[in-house]
Amino acid sequence: MPPLRTQLRxxxxxxxxxxxxxxxxxxxxxxxxxxGAKSTxxxxxxxxxxxxxxxxxxxxxxRDDGEAQVRSGRPxxxxxxxxxxxxxxxxxxxxxTYTEVIVACGLKIKRDTVKRILKKYGIVNWRAxxxxxxxxxxxxxRLA
Numbered sequence: 001m002p003p004l005r006t007q008l009r010x011x012x013x014x015x016x017x018x019x020x021x022x023x024x025x026x027x028x029x030x031x032x033x034x035x036g037a038k039s040t041x042x043x044x045x046x047x048x049x050x051x052x053x054x055x056x057x058x059x060x061x062x063r064d065d066g067e068a069q070v071r072s073g074r075p076x077x078x079x080x081x082x083x084x085x086x087x088x089x090x091x092x093x094x095x096x097t098y099t100e101v102i103v104a105c106g107l108k109i110k111r112d113t114v115k116r117i118l119k120k121y122g123i124v125n126w127r128a129x130x131x132x133x134x135x136x137x138x139x140x141x142r143l144a
Contacts, residue, residue: 021052023066029056030066077109083117090123 021029025046032042039053046053063069078086085105090096096104098111107114118124134142 020068021046021048021056023068026056026060026063026066029053030060033057077113078107078117082107082109086114086117087121087123090118 025048029042029046029048032045033039037045039050039057042048042053043050059069060066082105086101086107089101089105093101093104098114101114102109102111
């Protein structure tokens, strides 16, 4: 078991709570277990929890070069074709609101999802600078 935290002792910024082990740390843990070290010795050496050591050793055969396993995450509500259609529409009609874009593209996604897609491609809202109207006098100067 890792040592308990004592009062008024600084918390090291190098070890965030509930973090994943690096591939280097996984390699050390696997190497020590192959050498014959017990899990408690590995815990103390790497300063990680017992559960982290056990899961590292039991899932070692599933990992590719000690890398973290891919996490599936929540499935997306749109297809790549929907994304392309959305981008095309926004580039052709930049003044449309989010609801107009959703209706025009026939999507069944929320406004925040549209914002997230557009942000990924660098298309974000910005406020246009207010410019004075072009008067007849200024138009004549420009033409000249």
